[in-house]
Amino acid sequence: xxxxxxxxxxxxxxxxxxxxxxxxxxxxxxxxxxxxxxxxxxxxxxxxxxxxxxxxxxxxxxxxxxxxxxxxxxxxxxxxxxxxxxxxxxxxxxxxxxxxxxxxxxxxxxxxxxxxxxxxxxxxxxxxxxxxxxxxxxxxxxxxxxxxxxxxxxxxxxxxxxxxxxxxxxxxxxxxxxxxxxxxxxxxxxxxxxxxxxxxxxxxxxxxxxxxxxxxxxxxxxxxxxxxxxxxxxxxxxxxxxxxxxx
Amino acid sequence: xxxxxxxxxxxxxxxxxxxxxxxxxxxxxxxxxxxxxxxxxxxxxxxxxxxxxxxxxxxxxxxxxxxxxxxxxxxxxxxxxxxxxxxxxxxxxxxxxxxxxxxxxxxxxxxxxxxxxxxxxxxxxxxxxxxxxxxxxx
Numbered sequence: 001x002x003x004x005x006x007x008x009x010x011x012x013x014x015x016x017x018x019x020x021x022x023x024x025x026x027x028x029x030x031x032x033x034x035x036x037x038x039x040x041x042x043x044x045x046x047x048x049x050x051x052x053x054x055x056x057x058x059x060x061x062x063x064x065x066x067x068x069x070x071x072x073x074x075x076x077x078x079x080x081x082x083x084x085x086x087x088x089x090x091x092x093x094x095x096x097x098x099x100x101x102x103x104x105x106x107x108x109x110x111x112x113x114x115x116x117x118x119x120x121x122x123x124x125x126x127x128x129x130x131x132x133x134x135x136x137x138x139x140x141x142x143x144x145x146x147x148x149x150x151x152x153x154x155x156x157x158x159x160x161x162x163x164x165x166x167x168x169x170x171x172x173x174x175x176x177x178x179x180x181x182x183x184x185x186x187x188x189x190x191x192x193x194x195x196x197x198x199x200x201x202x203x204x205x206x207x208x209x210x211x212x213x214x215x216x217x218x219x220x221x222x223x224x225x226x227x228x229x230x231x232x233x234x235x236x237x238x239x240x241x242x243x244x245x246x247x
Numbered sequence: 248x249x250x251x252x253x254x255x256x257x258x259x260x261x262x263x264x265x266x267x268x269x270x271x272x273x274x275x276x277x278x279x280x281x282x283x284x285x286x287x288x289x290x291x292x293x294x295x296x297x298x299x300x301x302x303x304x305x306x307x308x309x310x311x312x313x314x315x316x317x318x319x320x321x322x323x324x325x326x327x328x329x330x331x332x333x334x335x336x337x338x339x340x341x342x343x344x345x346x347x348x349x350x351x352x353x354x355x356x357x358x359x360x361x362x363x364x365x366x367x368x369x370x371x372x373x374x375x376x377x378x379x380x381x382x383x384x385x
Contacts, residue, residue, distance in 0.1 A: 120364045180277075186368070213370050
């Protein structure tokens, strides 16, 4: 079992397998996004309170979910990298950071654009918004720390510790709307709560949320392949790949 | 212990330590993390009266009085109620029965507002469903 995992996680093996599975993530992303946008913008009805403006939810909510999920994956990969010293785990953690930062930024920007007409303010310093902004800074700090070292092993060690420390922010983001008074509304969709009382609204949201997960899978595979080629540039198999491409 | 087990313990200790620090940190700053005070909090003396603070609650039905940009209304948490005076543009969602968060200060038991924000809830539904729910409640 252990040997099998190590064989799969070897950079060369990952490089070859990932090439074949990328299309299986990319095409669902495109199909689900087109269907989700159509369902969200054309099929789903207007909201009783917010009218048409609520439709930004179909980008904002999946982006916000991804901002936390990507961080969780980054921290778990960092832990695996620290404990078992698997190269691929360090690569996954490193390439996840800019993707997670992008999702966080998207959630913050769409939230601001939504907040202005609905609440009357682009930004407020309530617990939900502030903790999400801290998440963006955690991603940026991780990227800065990782890039501060020339040796990828040292870089992975230092930035992995930071990633694991930042993990404490995830429950704060999630529970911020329950623990404290906030301007941001409470949870609409949880394990035992569905406050989206229209099946078309819910369906569009779930389509977009699934699409974003396929997007992340696609991006992480593409970026990990680049990172692996760079890190293994002195090995024979990478040279063979490069020569093969030039033929 | 092997080196790997050693590292496992260190990572576990790191997670535990940070969680504990986070827990105590949040407990210490709990009061500061509240974005607004309810009218009952204000009556109980929790809000910094004399300074600017935020008051949150529902706009009382039939309490809104407008004159150009000047607005008077009452905010309640169904236990205590405060009168609010505001001059400026209100957000689109502002209406009677709506949740609002108001920045300002309390002068002679009237809240003089400098900013009014609308707070909406987590429910999403088409207007027809909302109407049906309303009729069912009446």
